[in-house]
Amino acid sequence: MLFDRKADQILFQQVFAFVLLMLAVFVESGLGLVPSFYGSVPKISFCLLFLIALNRPAAVPLYPVLLVGLIYDTVQGSPFGYTSSLYLIILGVVEWRRPFLIIADPSVIWSEFVIMLVGLMIYIFAVFMIFHGAWPPFAEILFQIGFTALLFPIFNWMISFGRQVGLYLGGEQ
Amino acid sequence: MARAQGDRKRGRKKSGVTSHVLIFLLCISLMTLGKADISAMNSLRTIMTGLTMPIADVVAVPIRAITSMVESAQAAAKLREENLKLREDVKRLSRWRLQAELLQSENRQLRSVSGVIVPDATTPVSARVIAINADSFAHVVMINIGRDKGIRRGNAVTTTDGLVGMIIDVGAKHSQVLLLTDINAMIPVILSSSSWPATTVGQNTTTLKLRFLPAEATVEVDELVQTSGHGGVLPAGIPVGRIRNINGDLITIDPIVDLKRLSFVSVLVTDEDPGFSTKELLDQAYSPLPQEEDGFSLQGLNALGQREDSDVTQNDGQQDGN
16 A cells, blocks of 8 residues: 555644644744733643643654744744753653543643643743743743633633534544 | 563653653753853854744734734723823923923033043944744844844844843844843943943843942932943943832832833944953943042942952053053
8 A cells, every 4th residue: 555544644633733833833922022921921832732742642743842842942032942841841741641631521631731830830930040040030920821721721622622523524533 | 462562562652751851851951052152052043043033024913913903992092181191291392302402502512622532323223023022031032134234243222212122143134132121131321310330130020120339329219220331332321211119229120111012123233343242241341339439430340240450441551552
């Protein structure tokens, strides 16, 4: 057989996930222009990466995720590898908790996401203090993480809705 | 057979975890190398920024349009109130203009008498802001002009209100601006009414801290702070901010420019290379302290907070001699 249908499907998912994450990164960067989000834009890419890794783990291999993080760091002027390290933590957490989360209620998934965000916040604080030798701006980071936590259910609902539509149109579970 | 499959699966999982950890360590190494300010990393960043800038520019267009629409709607709602305020402002500014013209004329006469050397002229070049910091890790913005317009590292970036920051990275058609609110931004300033020298330090928030202010200095809330020109990187006399709060040694400043609403900026391009380098800045940037007596001298602290033994005039003389 010349074409492997499953491999093609996975490749399509990987390309789609990469494009989606790239779009999220540039939208986040653009949202910095909105005065209310100055310096604390909600992390859309965190929500998307978490949900994609949970529902389609094969769609988010490590290297494209590393690349997306590096591009974000380029646009934002943060140290190279900083955002990629955050993304890799998300991937690691999802991989670890996936057997439990895949059958869990949306509220449980949300609470696990919030717990993960708290962990990420501690990591952000630590990196900030090591890099700048000063206390991080707590209010800004809290606002950013809080807003991200509030946005997560919307993305979760959108992805579930997309899956239902896909199933209705004859796609696979 | 089943055991062999299980072993393969476990082996694949193990190698997956290993590569995950290795890539994470790669990220940490990249961050460390970036902190070490290695030129290859800076060049890589400049190239990558040049490649991603057009996409960031395109994505920012609808967001900017929506933001502008929302702000216009908000402004329309309080148009009458704003009109009254503007009329009052016009009256007040007319009085100020008259006073400014008188002072300008007096200044010109005094300069001709005292033979003061006017600082090098700078040419303002307008630029559009493409991306503003979305995180609090670094306060950096990207603008759409670069080497093609003669931009150099160290050039001051301003708006009509005052200082925004300085250029830290220049590409062919883009530049990165370090905002004065960034934790790495230290701007030598003077207090406009008393001329006491100090340094503003960013905090990665919306305010600045005033440091290295002599103990004898008197500060007032709402006092204007402007660049002193010490260090030779930024021109003197650009408004930086106003004193917001004085709490013992902790003096906070509100930047005079609304950094949340940056859309266009001016880069002050100098004919000569400002010679911006971190080391030179640390070596040269003076925040002079007055002597314990009444008189002024340029002996004082450098940017590292160390007391300098020789004064600036002597240093200049030595350098000339060398």
